[in-house]
Amino acid sequence: MSTHSDLSRREFLQTAAGAGLVLAIHLPPPLRRDVRADSADPFAPNAWLAIAPDGTVTVTMDRSEMGQGAPTALAMLVAEELEADWATVRLGTTVENPAAWSRRMLTGGSSSVRTSYEPLRKAGAAAREMLVAAAAAQWGVEPATCQARQGTVVHTPSGRSLPYKALVATAATLPVPANPTLKPPAEFRYLGKRVKRLDTPLKIDGSAVFGLDVQVPGMLVASIQRCPVIGGKVKRYDAAKAKAHPGVRHVVELPEIPGTGGGFFPTRTAAGVAVVADTYWQALQGRRALEVEWDEGPNAGLSSAGISALFAQLAVQPGVVARKEGEPDAALGAAAKKIAAVYEVPFLYHATMEPMNATAHVRSDGCDVWAPTQNQTGAQAVAAQYAGVPIEQVRVHTTFLGGGFGRRAETDFVAEAVQLSKAVGAPVKVIWSREDDVQHGFYRPASYHAFAAGVDAAGAPTAWTHRIVAPAILARFGPLQDGIDRTTVEGAANLPYGFPNLRVEQTVADLPVPLGFWRSVGSSHNAFVTESFVDEVAVAAGKDPFELRRALLAAQPRHRAVLELAAQKAGWGTPAPAGRGRGIALAESFGSIVAEVAEVSLESGGQVRVHRVVCAVDCGPIVNPDTIEAQMQSGVVYGLTAALYGAITIDKGRVQQSNFNDYPMLRLREMPAVETYIVPSDAKQGGMGEPGTPPIAPAVCNAIFALTGKRIRKLPIGTIA
Amino acid sequence: MAPIHLTVNGKLRTVDVAPDTPLLWVIREHLGLTGTKFGCGMALCGACTVHLNGTAIRSCVTPISAAAGKRVRTIEGLSRNQSHPLQRAWVAEDVPQCGYCQSGQLMSAAALLAKTPHPTDADIDEAMSGNICRCGTYQRIRAAIHRASKGV
Numbered sequence: 061m062s063t064h065s066d067l068s069r070r071e072f073l074q075t076a077a078g079a080g081l082v083l084a085i086h087l088p089p090p091l092r093r094d095v096r097a098d099s100a101d102p103f104a105p106n107a108w109l110a111i112a113p114d115g116t117v118t119v120t121m122d123r124s125e126m127g128q129g130a131p132t133a134l135a136m137l138v139a140e141e142l143e144a145d146w147a148t149v150r151l152g153t154t155v156e157n158p159a160a161w162s163r164r165m166l167t168g169g170s171s172s173v174r175t176s177y178e179p180l181r182k183a184g185a186a187a188r189e190m191l192v193a194a195a196a197a198q199w200g201v202e203p204a205t206c207q208a209r210q211g212t213v214v215h216t217p218s219g220r221s222l223p224y225k226a227l228v229a230t231a232a233t234l235p236v237p238a239n240p241t242l243k244p245p246a247e248f249r250y251l252g253k254r255v256k257r258l259d260t261p262l263k264i265d266g267s268a269v270f271g272l273d274v275q276v277p278g279m280l281v282a283s284i285q286r287c288p289v290i291g292g293k294v295k296r297y298d299a300a301k302a303k304a305h306p307g308v309r310h311v312v313e314l315p316e317i318p319g320t321g322g323g324f325f326p327t328r329t330a331a332g333v334a335v336v337a338d339t340y341w342q343a344l345q346g347r348r349a350l351e352v353e354w355d356e357g358p359n360a361g362l363s364s365a366g367i368s369a370l371f372a373q374l375a376v377q378p379g380v381v382a383r384k385e386g387e388p389d390a391a392l393g394a395a396a397k398k399i400a401a402v403y404e405v406p407f408l409y410h411a412t413m414e415p416m417n418a419t420a421h422v423r424s425d426g427c428d429v430w431a432p433t434q435n436q437t438g439a440q441a442v443a444a445q446y447a448g449v450p451i452e453q454v455r456v457h458t459t460f461l462g463g464g465f466g467r468r469a470e471t472d473f474v475a476e477a478v479q480l481s482k483a484v485g486a487p488v489k490v491i492w493s494r495e496d497d498v499q500h501g502f503y504r505p506a507s508y509h510a511f512a513a514g515v516d517a518a519g520a521p522t523a524w525t526h527r528i529v530a531p532a533i534l535a536r537f538g539p540l541q542d543g544i545d546r547t548t549v550e551g552a553a554n555l556p557y558g559f560p561n562l563r564v565e566q567t568v569a570d571l572p573v574p575l576g577f578w579r580s581v582g583s584s585h586n587a588f589v590t591e592s593f594v595d596e597v598a599v600a601a602g603k604d605p606f607e608l609r610r611a612l613l614a615a616q617p618r619h620r621a622v623l624e625l626a627a628q629k630a631g632w633g634t635p636a637p638a639g640r641g642r643g644i645a646l647a648e649s650f651g652s653i654v655a656e657v658a659e660v661s662l663e664s665g666g667q668v669r670v671h672r673v674v675c676a677v678d679c680g681p682i683v684n685p686d687t688i689e690a691q692m693q694s695g696v697v698y699g700l701t702a703a704l705y706g707a708i709t710i711d712k713g714r715v716q717q718s719n720f721n722d723y724p725m726l727r728l729r730e731m732p733a734v735e736t737y738i739v740p741s742d743a744k745q746g747g748m749g750e751p752g753t754p755p756i757a758p759a760v761c762n763a764i765f766a767l768t769g770k771r772i773r774k775l776p777i778g779t780i781a
Numbered sequence: 782m783a784p785i786h787l788t789v790n791g792k793l794r795t796v797d798v799a800p801d802t803p804l805l806w807v808i809r810e811h812l813g814l815t816g817t818k819f820g821c822g823m824a825l826c827g828a829c830t831v832h833l834n835g836t837a838i839r840s841c842v843t844p845i846s847a848a849a850g851k852r853v854r855t856i857e858g859l860s861r862n863q864s865h866p867l868q869r870a871w872v873a874e875d876v877p878q879c880g881y882c883q884s885g886q887l888m889s890a891a892a893l894l895a896k897t898p899h900p901t902d903a904d905i906d907e908a909m910s911g912n913i914c915r916c917g918t919y920q921r922i923r924a925a926i927h928r929a930s931k932g933v
Contacts, residue, residue, distance in 0.1 A: 125879075127879030127916045128878065257877075259880065260871070260876075260877055261863065263883050264871045264877065264887060265816065265859065265860075265863050266816015266817065266856035266857050266884050267816065268880050269815070272815070272818070272819060273809075273815035281810075339806060339810045340806055340810060341806045341810075411915055413826070413879065413882050413914070413915045413916075414820075460880060461879060462818070462879050462880070462881030463879045463881060463916065464879075465915075491819070494820065494821040494822055494826075686875055690875070690918075690921070693920050693921075694916050697914075697915075697919070698915070719821055719822075719825060720821050720826055721823065725826075727910040727911075727913065727919075728906060728909045728922065731917075731920055731923075734920060
C-alpha cells in the first residue's frame with residue numbers, strides 16, 4: 061500500500077512493553093493533511109496487538125464504534141493473519157491521548173478499514189511468525205515445518221502442538237519480522253466470511269456505555285437554553301426563578317463560539333445560558349424557568365424562501381469550473397434535442413438516536429473528557445483550549461456512539477461541557493434535548509442544481525452541463541482551494557458517464573447556517589440530481605435508463621459491472637409487479653461503487669411505498685459480507701428517510717423543526733426488503749459506511765417517474781398528487 | 782415530596798423525587814440503570830421503552846407517580862445471562878449497529894412475544910413501528926423476532 065511507503069518496515073511494527081506478546085502498530089492517515097507534522101516521536105504507534113499469557117487476543121485501535129462495525133472488521137484483519145481463534149479476540153479500550161499518535165483520530169469518510177487493510181494484516185502476520193519461531197525453537201525444528209492454526213502452532217511432521225498462550229513469553233523476546241508473509245486469500249478463515257460483531261453482546265442487555273450513560277463521582281448535569289436565532293447573542297437573563305428550583309446549583313452564560321478560525325476542525329457553538337443541577341430533570345425544569353432576552357443579530361431575517369431565491373439568482377452567472385471536457389456550449393447549440401432542468405435539495409439534520417452530550421472534568425492539573433466522539437483529536441484540542449491546560453494533560457475517553465453520521469465529528473458538545481466544568485468546579489455532563497439537537501445541528505447544505513444536456517439525431521448523448529449553487533462546508537476550515545469546495549462537487553465532477561462534452565461548475569452561496577458532514581456528504585445530493593437527470597436524458601434520447609447508462613459506461617468497466625449486476629438481480633427488462641415501478645441509480649463514493657434498483661408503488665393518499673431495493677456493490681476486497689449487507693440496509697434507510705421526509709427549513713433565522721413529529725423517521729413498517737449482491741473485485745479497498753446512501757433517492761425518484769410519469773426535482777418527495 | 786415505592790426488575794426500590802419526574806430519569810439517574818435510553822422526551826422514538834406491569838410503555842412521558850406500587854422491568858431485567866429468546870435471536874442475526882435504540886427495541890419485542898408468541902409480519906409492524914432505529918436494523922429486527930418465536 062503506497063500510503064505508508066515513506067515509512068520503513070522498522071518503523072511500522074515494534075514490540076511494546078506489556079504482559080505477553082505486545083506489538084505496537086503504526087497505521088497511516090487516510091489523508092495527507094491528517095499526518096501530524098508536530099509529532100515528536102518518529103514511531104508513534106496508534107494501534108496495538110496484545111496476546112496475553114492466557115491466550116486472549118486484544119486489538120486496540122484509534123477508531124470509534126458508531127454502528128458500522130469498523131472495530132470488528134479491523135480486529136478481523138489482525139485475527140486472520142494471526143490465525144487467532146475468533147472466540148479469544150477482544151477489542152481494547154479506544155486510546156485516550158490523541159496528541160501522542162502520529163495520525164489524527166477521526167472516524168469518518170468510510171476510511172477505517174481502507175487505511176488499515178494491509179498494515180493490520182502485517183501486524184497479525186508478524187505476531188504469527190514470532191509464535192511459530194518460538195514453538196520451533198522449543199521443539200528444535202525448522203520454523204518452515206510448523207504451521208499456525210486457530211490459536212495453536214502445530215509441528216506438521218510429528219503432529220505436536222502448542223497453544224499460543226504457552227508461546228507468548230518466548231515469542232515476546234524474538235525480533236519482529238521485517239517483512240512477514242501474508243496468507244494467500246484462498247486460505248482466509250475470516251476475511252470474506254460472515255463473522256459475528258464483537259460488540260453485539262454489550263448491546264442486547266443495556267451494558268454498552270454510551271456518552272449519555274457516563275457516571276462520574278460528584279457529577280452535575282447541565283441543560284442549555286441556546287439562542288434560537290443563528291448567530292444571536294444573550295442580551296440579558298434573569299436566573300432567579302431557575303435557581304429557585306430544587307437541585308439547581310449554577311446558572312452559567314456561554315458565549316457564542318463562531319467557528320470561523322480555520323484550523324484542523326474549528327468548533328462552533330451557539331450562545332446560551334446553562335442550568336447546572338444535580339439531575340437532568342432538575343436542570344430541565346430550571347431551564348424552563350429561565351428568563352432570557354436575546355440579541356437576535358444580523359440573521360433574524362433569514363428564511364428558506366430567501367435562501368432559495370438567492371440560489372436561483374446566483375445560478376444565473378457562471379460558477380467556478382470544477383471539470384470540463386470538450387466544448388459543452390457548442391455541443392449544446394448543435395444538439396438535435398436539448399433539455400434543461402433545475403433540482404433543489406434542502407438542509408438535512410443528522411438525527412443520531414443518542415442526542416449530543418459530553419462529560420468533562422476540568423482540574424488545575426488536567427482535564428478528562430468522556431464523549432461519544434468521532435473526532436478525538438479535535439475533542440482533545442478544544443478541551444485543552446477551553447480548560448486552559450496543556451493538550452497532553454487532556455484525556456479523551458471514547459464511549460460507544462449512539463450514531464455518528466458525521467455529526468459527532470463536531471466538537472461543540474465537548475466545548476460546552478469543558479467550559480461548564482471549569483466554571484462550576486465540578487464534573488459536568490451536558491445533555492441536549494431532542495429539540496436542542498434538531499435546532500442546533502450542523503446541517504447537510506441545501507443546494508440548487510441547474511442542468512442542461514443535448515442528444516444528437518441518433519439519440520446519442522453529446523453534452524452535459526451542471527451548475528451547483530450551495531454554501532460551502534469547507535469554508536469554515538480556511539480559504540477554498542481554487543475556489544472549489546471538493547465536498548460540494550464530489551459525486552458530480554467525477555460523473556462516470558462518457559459525455560464527450562461536459563462542464564461542472566460550482567458557485568458558493570455565503571450563508572450563516574451551520575454546515576457539517578452528513579453521511580455521504582456531497583454525494584448525498586449529487587447522486588440524486590445527476591442520476592435523476594441522466595434518467596431525463598434517457599427519456600429525451602428515447603432509450604431505456606439502464607441501457608443508456610450502460611452505453612455511457614463503456615470506458616468504466618467497474619461501474620458497468622455493478623450496474624449490470626443490480627439490473628440483473630432486480631429483473632430489469634421484465635415487467636414490474638402490478639402497480640409498481642422500477643428505478644435504477646448508480647454512485648461511486650468513498651472508493652466503492654453501488655447501484656440500487658428500487659421497486660415502488662403509491663398508496664391511496666399518494667404516499668410513496670418502497671417495497672424492494674436490490675443493491676450491487678464493488679468495495680474491493682471483502683472483509684465481512686455480513687457487515688456489507690448491514691451497511692447497505694443502513695445506507696438505504698438513511699437516504700430513504702431523507703428522500704421521503706427530510707427537510708430542515710428556516711424562518712426568522714430559526715430552524716422550524718423540533719422533534720420526530722415534524723422531522724419524521726422511516727419506521728419498521730415502511731422498511732423495504734433490501735437485497736445485497738457483491739461484485740467480486742480485486743480493486744483497491746473501498747469504504748462501506750456511506751456508499752449505500754447516495755443511490756437510493758434517485759433510484760426511488762426514477763421509479764416514481766416510471767410508475768407515474770412525474771419527475772421529482774425537489775426533495776423531500778412528500779406525497780404524489 | 783414523599784417517598785415513592787416501586788418494584789424494578791424484581792427488587793423493591795424507594796425513591797424520593799418530584800412526582801412529575803419521568804420514570805426514565807428515575808431509572809437512569811436515581812437507580813443507575815442506564816440501559817434504558819433517552820431519545821426524544823415525547824414518546825415518539827421508543828428508546829425509553831420499559832415494561833410497567835408487563836405492558837410496554839414509554840418511560841420518558843410516564844411520571845414516576847404513575848409507577849408507584851407497580852412492577853417495572855428494564856432491559857437489565859430482561860433475562861439473566863442474555864438468555865431471553867430475543868437476546869439469543871439478536872445475537873444470531875447480529876442485529877445491533879450503533880446499539881442505542883436496541884434496549885427499547887428488545888423491550889417492545891418482548892412485550893409483543895409475551896402476548897403473541899407467534900407474531901405475523903403485520904403484528905410485528907404494529908408492535909415495533911413506535912421504535913425508531915436510525916441505523917436501519919429493521920430488517921434484522923423482523924428476522925430476529927420471527928427466529929425467537931420459533932425457539933431461536
